[in-house]
Amino acid sequence: MISKEAVKRGYNRGNYVVGAPTQPHYAASIETIGSEAYFQADVVVVPEAVVAELEAAADQVVTDAASVVEGTRDWWAGTMIGETAGTPATPDAVIVKVSTTEQVQAVMRIADANDLPVTVSAGRSNVTGAALPVRGGIVLDVCELNRFVSFDEESQIVEVEAGMFGDVFEELIQSEYGMTMGHWPSSYGISTVGGWVACRGAGQLSTRYGKIEDMVYGMDVVLADGSLITVGESARAAVGPDLLQLVIGSEGTLGVITTIRFKLHRLPAYGRAIAYGFPTFAAGLEACRQIMQQGANPAALRLYDNLESGVQFDLPEQNVLLVADEGTQELVDAGLAISERICAETGVKLDDEAIFERWLDTRYLTGKSAEGFTRSPGFVADTLEMIGRWRDLPAIYDEVVAAINAVPGTLAGSAHQSHAYVDGACLYFSLRGDVEVDRRAEWYRAAWDAANAVILKHDATLSHHHGVGLLRAPYMAESLGAGFEVLRAVKAALDPKNRLNPGKLGLDA
Secondary structure (H helix, E strand, O other): OOOOOHHHHHOOOOHHHHHHHHOOHHHHHHHHOOOOOOOOOOEEEOOHHHHHHHHOOOOOOEHHHHHHHHOOOOOOOOHHHHHHOOOOOOOOEEEEOOOOOOOHHHHHHHHHHOOOOOEEEOOOOOOOOOOOOOEEEEEEEEOOOEEHHHHHHOOOOOEEEEEHHHEEEEEEHHHHHOEEEOOOOOOOOOEEEEHHHHHHHOOOOOHOOOOHHHHEEEEEEEEEOOOOEEEOOOOOOOOOOHHHHOOOOOOOOOOEEEEEEEEEOOOOOEEEEEEEEEEHHHHHHHHHHHHOOOOOOOOEEEOHHHHHHHHHOOOOOOOEEEEEEEEEEHHHHHHHHHHHHHHHHHHHEEOOOHHHHHHEEEEOOOOOOOOOOOOOOEEEEEEEEEEEOOOHHHHHHHOOOOOOOOOEEEEEEEEEEEOOOOOOOEEEEEEEEOOHHHHHHHHHHHHHHEEEHHHHHHHOOOOOOOOOOOOOOHHHHHHHHHHHHHHHHHHHHHOOOOOOOOOOOOOOO
């Protein structure tokens, strides 16, 4: 049996300083950076007179080049490739720091009056380029919009401002109220609650607690013209289309999220985990399907292929499945009894505690890990997550791994199943390449193109929780079909001047 202490330690620990913004972990010094931008085009320069207006409306305006480069970089591999080659991603912009909703409104009115693009920025942990100011203008830094507002104990609803960092938020609701949101993305210590919502994030325990879109009760949003709206505010409704879900995942292209109401859960008092090995990844997927479709929904249902089982658990001959749950003892034990019965039919029992403890120690590393590979200046690693039907997942796994491996320069493609549902699951692929330094961008796009060709062929969904940003923009029109024009129409209605986070979601060049 897994101890309660082990479960709490694993689910609540991280490797980050509490509330710390994203650090410049791969930065070249500003002296080595070239003058051309890696991702910017048709840059809109903010006039000095408007800078003065922004200084009067906000807490601070940052204009010097070194600070702008440092204050806009993210964790996307594309950004890293550019900057380590001496070319910053998006050096031309002004950073405007705000701490109130009223300031956000004032900045948006100034931007609207002066035809300036606005890109919202906070923790910058995104891995798709979603917060890069590709047309310059204003970068709206909302990290100081980070107050705790209120807690409704009877309804288990908390209100918090969008710039609060995830670890600060979770620590507060646990220590003060004995609650959790159950949202544990790998980036939770360097990402904000507003960023989670803007990109439709998922945590590692989403099979129990849901994705971020299941956790939002309501929120306040500033539109492109500076007006403020409230969306949601109901457990369920029948008052037309769901405007709350329209904004969730819009990646800052429809409005600026300022305040959010989240649904919480009581802290779990009990937890257990089991582990099995399967002869093939497909056999493990079938066990996961049966677990979900027979009524269990464990907090974590994670299946690793041979390569990742070797990296994470030193079991390269197995496809390791970890099933872990927390909550009320009766429900946890019932769900794991279902899981154990199903797994025993085709899998072999592994050391539950050893696998679980190893997972707690290494779960943030699997995916981009270079373990087992020789690093060189041309080494590139990234992850690609998608979601599809159970029916299609075995073929998608085989074909995506084969497609990645077929790209010249690839070291290895691998995957694990990270989030599961009754109708399908998320596969989280890892891409690793080693090429000449000046061919990194070429290899990177070729690997992504190859993988997404398979995803599109199977009519699967491009992303489960990382979002679109710049990275997936080239595939959006084909993925959404005629629905893409509806997305364009919504954008045009809410942001007719295309000022909010231009270039993202594939909405423009």
